[in-house]
Amino acid sequence: MEGGTVHKILRQLLRSKPAVIGGFLVLVFLFLAFFGPSLAPHDPFSQDIASGSEPPSMENPMGRDRMGRDMFSRILHGTRYSVIMAVSAVTVGLTIGALMGLCAGFYGGIVDVLLMRVVDLMLAFPAFFVALIVVAILGPGLLNGAIAVGIASVPHYARVIRGGVLTVKGQEFVEAARAQGASNLRIMFRHVLPNCVGVLLVQTTLRIGAAVITSASLSFLGLGAQEPLPEWGLMVSAGRDYLRSAPHIAVFPGLCIAAMVLGFNLLGDGLRDILDPKFRD
């Protein structure tokens, strides 16, 4: 994409209110992912059992968790883990999925059949179960959880890119490149891939929201990030047993997950309206 196109997309985005709200939320959370820890008023790991489960107060605006750790500081630190998990998941899914989709669409024939059967096999399961299987194999953990979420999204990317490649492949500029003697690899990465960037951008933004939720879900089940990391899904799960006496422990981290996901979803919807031809008026 050239500078002019980016500028045009941005201008159209700024005209859509939901997209602006989404973009704002995303920027806030990205800022917190980098600078949240330095803004935190307390040490997110320092325990004080005696004042465990204290409700929100001036000193601790989001209260304390069961170990007496400051919830607000933990949430500020936790932004980073949600972003790391989501970005790693999308990177894994996008890389594997894009390669599979490119090869399948570009080479066709037996390569296409084989790769797409693998995709079909994964699609025989709801995506979350694919993530569960991968976590069962890799073992629980922050990065393993993210990898699992990424692998579960591979079929999604692979199909989108394969579709994009198939529409681009027959066009004249690809034939022109081939006539000039460009190699397969060069055509794939220099000519075909750049033409799928729009679709990919939309898919990726929308998938980041899903990746945030799925990673948090794995952590909630105890299969993702592990104690004492202040990961939001894990924090919600820690509050499960204190819904009666200290609901703030489960409520605040969940609210943050929701806000982050909402941000990415709104931004993704906005981008789709602009970039996806199917939704263009």
Next chain:
Amino acid sequence: MQLVKMTAYRLTQLLVVALAVSLAVFLLIRLIPGDPVDLLAGFDATPEQRELLTRHWGLDQPLHMQYASFLGNLLQGDMGRSLRSGRAVVDEVVPAYRNTIKLTVVSMTFATVFGILAGVVASTRPYSLMDTAVMGVAVIGASLPVFWVGLVAIVIFAVNLGWFPSAGMGTPAHYVLPALTLGLYATALIARMTRTTMIEVLSTDYVRTARGKGVSERGVVFRHAIKNAMIPVVTVIGLQFGYLLAGAVLTETVFAWPGLGRLVVSSIVSRDYPVVQVTLILVAVTYTVVNMATDLVCEFLDPRLRYD
């Protein structure tokens, strides 16, 4: 004749998927690090005991023989024994499966009714305050993590108001919170899809004709427009079933619902592979059947989709 052929084709397809899935799950389970004999025998077992166990469970056989006997047993209804409880896997999986299906069916019904209703209401006056409000709620609803929605529902409706029980199953009241929680995401998506297609259909020529000949607005919406608007919605509903099965894992954990989702997680955590194996195959087969049924319903609704 056409129907027989299509059904036969679909059944063959289902058989292929089931075989492929069972093989994939069988192999993937064996990729999990750790020797199952360690789990069976405990760490203080003598080499003789270990060898006996290995032979007893057929773990000394080559992989393809193990798969053949696994598949043979499965077809005869013998799913093996749970490593954790020692009970037959059938006795663990079947009741759990039934509970999950009950929960998903109730929440799908809820999601379909409310989703379509909200979508239709929003579509009749696009960009009105009502439309904006409904779609705003739908967008937010689709962004909430299902496990958190469940916990908040418990805090509000079980702990504070005391209207519904927060855990277990038994009475119809037990269904309310889990079903609403599980169905929220699907409701939001169905509402959005219904709105989009309804707006499209309401601007077509045949709807204008219907209005022109004096059909009431209600008649236009519910007799003429909704039928054509429902086809993409049915597809979304079918696709949502997969998300419901996934959401069931979390919802069941939150509400202590004795279903398949909870069984999958607990058997993964305790490395109870015979149970993991069977539950995963069951999930995949159910999901595939629902997707095929969705295709069939769409073809029934829209003759254009039928193969010639």
